[in-house]
Amino acid sequence: MPLDIIVGAQWGDEGKGRMVDLFASGAAVVARWGGGDNAGHTVTVGDTVFKLHLIPSGIIHPHTIGVMGNGMVINPETLLAEMAKLEELGVPVPPERLRISLNAHLITPAHRALDAAQEQQRAGGKIGTTLRGIGPAYVDKAARRGLRVGDMLDEEDLADKVKAHVENTNLQLTALYNAEPLDPDEVAAQFAEYARQLKPYIADTSVYLHQVLADGKRVLGEGAQGTLLDLDHGTYPYVTSSHPIAPAALVGLGLGFNAVGEVVGVTKVFQTRVGEGGFPTEQDGAVAERLRGTGENPWDEFGTTTGRPRRVGWLDLVLLRYAVRVNGLTRLALTKLDILSGLKPLKICVAYEGGGRTHRELPLGLRGLEDFKPVYQELPGWDEDVRAVRTWADLPQAARDYIHLIEEQSRVAVGWVSVGPERDQLVARG
Numbered sequence: 001m002p003l004d005i006i007v008g009a010q011w012g013d014e015g016k017g018r019m020v021d022l023f024a025s026g027a028a029v030v031a032r033w034g035g036g037d038n039a040g041h042t043v044t045v046g047d048t049v050f051k052l053h054l055i056p057s058g059i060i061h062p063h064t065i066g067v068m069g070n071g072m073v074i075n076p077e078t079l080l081a082e083m084a085k086l087e088e089l090g091v092p093v094p095p096e097r098l099r100i101s102l103n104a105h106l107i108t109p110a111h112r113a114l115d116a117a118q119e120q121q122r123a124g125g126k127i128g129t130t131l132r133g134i135g136p137a138y139v140d141k142a143a144r145r146g147l148r149v150g151d152m153l154d155e156e157d158l159a160d161k162v163k164a165h166v167e168n169t170n171l172q173l174t175a176l177y178n179a180e181p182l183d184p185d186e187v188a189a190q191f192a193e194y195a196r197q198l199k200p201y202i203a204d205t206s207v208y209l210h211q212v213l214a215d216g217k218r219v220l221g222e223g224a225q226g227t228l229l230d231l232d233h234g235t236y237p238y239v240t241s242s243h244p245i246a247p248a249a250l251v252g253l254g255l256g257f258n259a260v261g262e263v264v265g266v267t268k269v270f271q272t273r274v275g276e277g278g279f280p281t282e283q284d285g286a287v288a289e290r291l292r293g294t295g296e297n298p299w300d301e302f303g304t305t306t307g308r309p310r311r312v313g314w315l316d317l318v319l320l321r322y323a324v325r326v327n328g329l330t331r332l333a334l335t336k337l338d339i340l341s342g343l344k345p346l347k348i349c350v351a352y353e354g355g356g357r358t359h360r361e362l363p364l365g366l367r368g369l370e371d372f373k374p375v376y377q378e379l380p381g382w383d384e385d386v387r388a389v390r391t392w393a394d395l396p397q398a399a400r401d402y403i404h405l406i407e408e409q410s411r412v413a414v415g416w417v418s419v420g421p422e423r424d425q426l427v428a429r430g
């Protein structure tokens with residue numbers, strides 16, 4: 001059985017957690033390959049709303065084992081808090097249920113302090129990061145001076161490495177950003193305690209995943225962030241510092257090409273973005289309020305991790321086609337169809353205009369995205385409440401037409417349509 005991959009096809013928050021929860025029922029292992037606690041994945045089960053930042057969302061199913069792959073950057077403080085929160089919600093996470101890669105990198109308070117200091121002073125304006133220390137941790141990784149999960153296996157070595165890391169970061173904090181330094185001994189003591197608690201979870205997860213696949217079991221790769229936030233393929237520099245796209249699942253988990261099965265792209269039926277950067281179909285006014293919601297409902301468009309109101313707009317099929325290409329998507333999973341009920345007419349961006357021409361593909365990748373003007377196709381929309389619909393045939397014709405346009409333009413079949421945040425609020429298409 002293969003590795004199936006669930007990937008965000010937009011700027012993150014597409015509803016990956018909700019779709020992973022669905023597919024996890026048939027998987028032995030759910031594995032995250034990148035990012036850190038900048039992610040916020042929501043799974044709603046009855047009255048309980050789980051918000052996962054680090055631990056793979058599959059953990060909510062009692063039979064699945066979670067893997068945190070080598071491509072991740074892990075803040076042990078958040079991880080332990082998340083474990084405690086899950087336990088409170090009736091999902092304990094003992095070592096038998098979670099394996100953390102030796103080669104994943106660690107995020108420290110020094111990384112967080114640097115993220116905040118850099119955001120404040122960034123030339124050319126803020127990126128709008130989640131301030132979780134993600135960028136600085138990946139910088140240390142690429143500079144070959146990072147702290148790795150495996151470093152927690154040797155107490156003395158860990159203390160030396162943490163202190164050297166804090167001292168080095170202090171130099172940057174004080175000299176470049178006029179920010180407060182951290183106490184290296186204090187951070188080293190914190191990490192000694194994290195190491196004591198997390199040691200039983202540390203493993204060579206590449207070996208483990210190979211074995212699971214060799215045993216004929218199914219592994220699900222859980223994407224974090226989204227295609228357009230990819231460091232290479234996203235809207236640089238307004239991106240994250242990792243590779244949310246599907247091909248990176250192999251590098252971030254220590255698997256080879258022969259492992260891959262389906263690659264499912266999750267996309268909302270409209271577009272959202274949190275943080276700065278180009279967004280051609282962005283709306284304000286009444287349409288935006290309608291798409292965003294007021295914040296009363298847990299699914300309204302306010303960041304899971306930071307609580308920031310998300311920017312919202314019409315679905316952009318030029319960007320979706322781009323996501324199909326760079327991920328190799330085999331099927332699409334649509335979310336939040338229920339939100340479009342009663343919003344009439346609906347618009348979908350099918351091309352861009354720029355330089356006196358119409359473009360179906362951007363001429364220079366995502367470069368200069370903000371300078372293009374969306375070309376919209378208008379659809380009538382529908383009034384019916386779709387939240388209780390469970391079959392394709394019961395969806396309003398206008399909703400099916402909207403979905404057909406997505407399929408026709410992306411050339412990828414829609415396999416699933418989510419009509420609400422709950423587990424069962426789903427239309428699966430044969």
Ligand code: GDP
Binds near residue numbers: 013014335338
């Ligand atoms: P992720 O980061 O991709 O896992 O997405 P988030 O959890 O950050 O944001 C998606 C939000 O939409 C969450 O609040 C989900 O509960 C909610 N959600 C997912 N699918 C649907 C849906 O079909 N309808 C509605 N109303 N909410 C949904």
Ligand code: IMO
Binds near residue numbers: 225241
């Ligand atoms: P999930 O997994 C949406 C965005 C931030 C910012 C940029 C860089 O829930 O889809 P970072 O802290 O990563 O350096 O911030 O990336 N960002 C996300 N936006 N969903 C996410 O994760 C995100 N993770 C990072 O808002 O614009």
Ligand code: MG
Binds near residue numbers: 041
């Ligand atoms: Mg999210």
